[in-house]
Amino acid sequence: MIFFRKAIFAFFFLSLFITGGILPFYANAAELDSPSLEQLDLEGLLDVEIISPTSRKQSLENIAGSYTILTEEDIKASGATSVPEALRVVPGVLVTRMDTNKWAIGIRGFNGMFNSKQLVLIDNRPITSPFYSEVIWSNNDLPIELVKRIEVIRGPWTSLWGSESLNGVIKIITKSAKEMKGTQSVTVVGTDGVNQMVRQGGELSDDGDFMVYAKGGYDSGTSYKVNGETHEGSRDLVKGSAGFRSDWQNAFTDQLTIQGDIASSTITEKSPPGTPFSADREKKEYGGYAQFTWDRATGINSGMQFRTSYTRSAATFDDLEGISNTVDAEFLYSAEQIGMHLMTFGVGGRYFWDSFEQGKHVTVHNDQFSRMDASAFAQDKMTLIEDSLFLTLGLKLDYTEDSELSPQATARLLYTADEHEYWLAASRATKTPSNWVNEGRYEVRYNGERYRIDATGGLDSEELTSLEAGYRRIFSDNLKFDISLYFNSYDKLLTLSYDEDTRTATPTSSLCGLIYGTEAAIDWKALPRLTIRPSISFSNQDFTGSSSNSPGFSPPINSPIYDIRLQALIDLADHWELDLFTSYLNSMDDRDLATGFGVDARLAWQALPSLSLELIGSSLLTPISEGNFTTEPSGSLRVIWDF
Template sequence: LRMVPGLQVARINSNKWAVSSRGFNTEFANKMLVMIDGRSIYTPHYGGIRWDTHDVVLEDVEHIEVIRGPGGILWGANAINGIINIITKDARDTQGGFLSGGSGTEEQGFGTVRYGDKIDDKTYFRVYSKYFNIDDGTQPTGGNGGDGWDVFRGGFRIDGHPTERDHWTVLGDICDGDIGQRGTMYSVTAPISTPYTRQNSINGGNMLARWKRTLSEDSDMILQIYYDREKRLEQALDETLNTYDVDFQHRFPFCDSHEITWGLGYHLDRHTLNGTFDYSLDPRHEDLHLYSGFLQDRISLVQDELELTIGSKILHHHCSNFEFQPSSRLSWTPDERNTVWAAATRAIRTCSRFDKGSTTSWGVFQMGSSTISQEAYGDRHIEHEEVAAYEVGYRTKPTNKLVLDVAGFLNVYDELVASERTANISKPGYTIWPYMLANNLEGETYGAEISATYRASMRWRLNAGYTFLQMQLHPDGSNVASTRDAAIEGQSPHNQFHLRSFYDLSDDIELDFSLNYVDNLPEGDIPHYLRFDARLGWHIAKNTELSVVGQNLFDKRHPEFGAEAGQVPTEVERGFYIKLTHRF
């Protein structure tokens, strides 16, 4: 994902990442939708993705679809800045056995076992298990970060093709892991701050079933249901999330120039959190219902040349009543080598439980003889955030070896959630400096993204990309106090550049490298950095490969992102590992 123009990716410590699209990057980035095989992994707790609890077997991935900007009509809620859609292969395409394992300085041990076979001539399956153990990071001062972690994961997938028109899929995963965390607990009685190091526990599982019927060459129906459970036990919280989802889509032609797609969906999150002084939610348990529907019309204005897509998604959720998310997109393809497009979309982010009912300690300190507690509070009256997004793009293939893609965007945000300082609250023995969450920010982001793929020869392929981003956030006029969250402008880099090279030295030896430049981040005082990774692969035999990988080769270590309140940041270190894979 580091190599996708428009995405901001940073490693906070050994087990935490900040990933976003077109700005607003934090560990809890809440404006991007991420899906694995049609299952949303967006959490309603704070909005965003728990990257430490989700993983796939990379060799089973068919493709990763990245959409920068709003998801338009077909995608779910909260896809206002971008979408990452990870699609794994049909079990029919992963027959036989696969073994992979290795060890290194940072990735101390990892391994994957996967086996696929067929139940009958029309039904196929695969099962897998995967484990990894990642070393602790290093603090900026040189001390141990205490953030090492290990996770076991297992799962299966079954695909049936009973007729030429029908395809059904059932898949599931389980995971169990321990995640190191070092931070500070606060109290308004002595001692007011207590450093800690502990192993947090994560476990969970999911099950998904999907049926697709092809009615004709340009018509089909898809029905999907899934269940997901996640359990986390951390220093400051004990959290359980159960998710239920059902979705139906139908696509069919209308007249000679229209393709209609419509759908309905229902999503239920049952979330429970037992908190502490440092963090809590009120109420402790809540059921969050989301009803959705959409209608889209793809209109061929000029056959095979000019196409207009219009429609809207309709949501009914816990933040407010009905919300409409209209979208329009015009695409002109004058020939097979060139495409020009433009789009306008309104999208929303549904409010999270954190927005509405959280109490968070930002720290406790002494000021003279007084004890001061900085605390942030959610507000039950918070509403959804919204964006009006305008995009243009051009894709061209000037030669058979070169593909260029250029996109520009302007996003106008309203009702952004941020914190504002309010009047002090006196308590017996201490004083609270309160910060209230409210829909009190607005602003704009704009930028450009360029990518190029060049096939230099049959053995050598190059990929490059550049991202420019500018954010301008400001109070909406109702906020008369300081807005701490405006510092989020400084958490997304203005400039990013990457270059990747894939070169086959011979039929058996591969040499790949990636170069990644990221601008400085004012928030957290993170300097710019240049990251260089390299891989040497040797096909020892027809089905056996040995590879040696070096990561962050230019630096002994460097920071990529600042830590949240109460956390200890660590830096990304230079690392090496060796990996052996075998197929049978």
């Protein structure tokens, strides 16, 4: 423990040393070698494309918030074969594998299967379940090869995306049909199973393109370790999916996109101790969606977008089977700048209806359920000092049936000077409890005893007051530094109140507390063939009424924790790459939350311009403990063939 605490201090001293000593040298080099945006010609400007939390194409320094962008190259270098695996390298994001086909993903201190504190989007379509307020990843098995970029925005952005983005937003952007022309085959064979994806793309006309894909796979599954004892986990996961995308563009002003997919899976589910909502039986799930998007550019910084989608999925929790249907639509408008003001407006609505087949162990109050949500937002980015000082004010109003109108407000200040960027943000956010909280009837284990959930309703909205600050500097193409600090005050969070006499657990809005911390990351091309990316996240969590062994509703860890990560990207030789990633998470008190050192590696060989082979190893040194799930060392071969 003492060693790792010293490592934290050493990391920060190293950061200060780089910032104060070495980095000015690179800063001078940047002034000579890196042209500013104003110096770029038209062709150069077209190459500058960073998608910000406002969904506009703008340069990096226009964002007053904490974020990480994983490019297609970053995702490939991580060796990830799924979206959750790719998120492991992002500072401030906790990724836990709960079972062979279950993942828990959290931002800034919260994690768990029913973690409802962040929003996940694929091409701007929410995949967070409206009823359960969590992502059923088995029904969203998007091939990682179709992903162009993943944007992780940490902190509350409820003024843009509403109450579901309480702690952040994960945006998954797929490639356009034009970017996926030709045929591609991706084969993954490893110790855990096999996966095969085939993709075909081409032209429909001079202005239109299409893409179709199919994917199938088998995962043998793995085991659990609970209190030192090994238990068999879910086995024999068989999954398949197919999808399409078609884009049509007219004179660079209008773009129409139609896309969709279907996915299904079967698994022999096991229910070891401590595994929530699993049963000893075969389980089948499916999901699918169709989406239409219209984008129109009305100026350099202005435009409008209309998007609508229909999503249907079937999910099973223990012996409760449910079918969910969701129809949503939204319209966004970005106006041309008028004086100091740059305005963005949006309205949206969502209607979902669910039906359930009750189980013996897990039930819901109503067999049929439906709800209508609506929202509207406005945001004004004001230029206080030209090219230097910007103030962004945003407000979103969320309306849900049978609840009060929820205002979500934020103020963000950005100051830029030469290559420096400083930003401050203050946000006020609320979140209405999910229907699962009010409807679900099931048992939980607490202190070795079983308690039956007794939902009485009348829960308050969860509240968050957040203060954030950050500093960024792009010293050169070879060196970037980013640090952010945050202070979050939570009130009326959901938790469980236990009655030992009746053995019932009642949901209450009684949990309150603080989470404050920092995230720091460096992206340094130390040598022509070596890039290193160290990062550290530290958070202190102090909640009253929270217990570490209470299942709750994805409660905070309630402990000071730190998370150290290091990624090294090495060009061994022409056509050869070696990528390494290691991480360590633990507490700074007497509580042992250690996951162990996770070491992943990827060795890639570009054998031909159209053929690449990759050896991918996970948890190579020791098994990694992720809650009840233990990730054993594994290896796989990925073959990507374009023809």
